[in-house]
Amino acid sequence: MNRLKTLLGATALSALAVSGGFSCASAKNRPIPVRVVVVTTFELGKDTGDTPGEYQNWVEKLPLSQEIPAPGTDHDVMHYNPELHVLGIASGEGPEHMASAITALVLDPRFDLKHAYFVLAGIGGVDPKFGTVGSAVWAPRVINGGLSHLIDPREIPKSWPDGFTPVQGSVPDENPRPPLHSVSGDMVYTFNPQLVQWAYGLTKNMTLPDTPGLQASRARYKGYPEALKAPSVMVGDTISGETFWVGEKMNAWAERWVRYWTDNQGTLATTAEEDVAFCQALAAQAKAGRVDPQRALILRTTSNFDMQYPGQSAAELLAEEAHEGSYSAFIPSVEAAYTVGSVVVRELATHWDKYENTIPQPL
Template identity: 45%
Template sequence: MLKHSLCKRTLSSALFSLLVLAGCEKKAETPAENQSSQSSLPIPVKVVVVNMFEIGEDEGDTAGEFQLWKERQKLSQRFPFPQSHHDLFLNPETGVLGMVTGMGTNKSSSAVMALGLDPRFDLRKAYWLVAGISGFDPADASIGSAAWAEWLVDGDLMHEIDSRELPEDWSTGIFPLFSKGPYPEKRPPNQGEVFRINGQLTEWAFQLTKDIDLGDDETIAENRKKLTDFPNAQRKPFVLKGDNLAGMTFWHGDHLNRWANQWVDYWSEGQGSFVSSAMEDTGTAQSLAYLDRAGRADYNRLMVLRTASNFTVPHPGMTAAESLLSEGEDYAGLQLSLESAYRVGSRVVDTLVNDWDTYRDQMPYAANAH
């Protein structure tokens, strides 16, 4: 019963298989001319762009999350990163570093920790931008839309009883650790179930990007007309604020979508609102929290942007199983959501880099308040 959307971290189970077959785990070869020169001083990084997967090669084929960033941000200098999923790529002129964590909280947490402890880089002033696709609740947004999150809630740390064995007075078999049933009045201590990132930075990023034209797609525009029960899903792609549920299990369906909304509401104590379903962001936040404590990174400089490649509930007229299984036949939302992630995220990255003399030591929202 754990969960995730049609594509928990997005995409579909069929596309997930494609990623594996395409070589997500392979080690990139490292041309000698692109290897970093050994220096006694670590390289200061301005922005780390955190992507979660790539399809096939890093350039020149079907794009995953990393490819647009690598090409358009000119991330040309490769750094071998055998201690993690994928090599690192830097634009030495701008100080933007791109990483691909791999899919799931285990890979994101280990990748971010490995980077944070890497002596080749000085990340103490770096901003971290998670830019990835995900499943969205159609009550909140349309395919191709982009959501900035302030609350990151974990969908794995929990107790669970199969629904066929529930006590009669229980509404769900999913309930918090260190509790004696669903949604106790007093919330148990946070063991990593919820992370709140810098709300002022999130708001700054949202205000900076809220009016960006995200484009559209003819097929998607035609399909969204059918979503008569979801006015926001019928809109052209747009930028919003909305929170993220991260977990290792792909999930889909109306019942689990209700659970996701309730789980995020519960752990954020009514302050967060579930919009996007993905697999990595609590792992990334946990590692950055530890790295901050160690003086290696600044947790307050983390931003999380997710874009909608699919929905977390069935297509109209389909069961949850039919909807989930049919997703592998049509990836119409993939390219639009990848483009949205770049259009929105790159405005933030470029703004930070272009005024680095200010933003190196001062948060954008503080600097702009003067």
């Protein structure tokens, strides 16, 4: 018992024992059971009671009522629901924080995550050619947008569409396309398509809030029919890179980059920072049998457009979107991440007899 108190913390241990999360007799020999890990990237202030970031809704509403110390991580604490056996973390923003948080969690001896599902539920930008703000998008693929060669824009050859080339190439459309996973880096991760379609099938008919603010934001995108639609649940690829870029020209690069690395099978939907690091950390730990990447999902809800509306400059867009709280759909996207994501999390956790050993199939 003393060792468990050291690892878990006396307060959390007491709460778990009282709530029936596991018995004191078995706690000495058994790790804390985890069916689903909810991964978020940031919280604005406290974990409860103030303006929510990505994490707070999960803590308050699922709820994740029990606090577990997480020393050595950016957020210092995790939260747990002992009835559902759902664990929540806030990794910290950026790929470095994400990779270190996932690795620390998977290596933590308090948990056995071999059968756990991982659901990254966070906000992101959206390509107005794909969709609109306030939407929720399940990702079939993550494309690495942070690993490339780059020529200064003032020196790009006139025949090139932009200054980006593969690390393993010297022209934008290097052919044959370099390997997706090589000593030069990891460029694309593909999620279990059956699990993605299952999650989408559970949530595709959900009605998402359509506020006056969302309507005003999207109304400016005349000429972009997908951007003018009401928010909805969708499926589309996400591009992941640490640089928070905005603008029409960068959006054109991102669309091309997604098409290039997916052999024209992918479609740019959302933009985010941490997703490649999330995938890389899980893939590395899977080699040791600690996790199953086939049980991972990414849900990005759209807090802002990634390029300007007609008549606006990229710099003006950046001035609008420079801080998380100022995103045009910040609160609706944070709410949608929980509202949509929790349907999948609850289904997995409450029907564990079905999903512990068998990954869900499309409905």
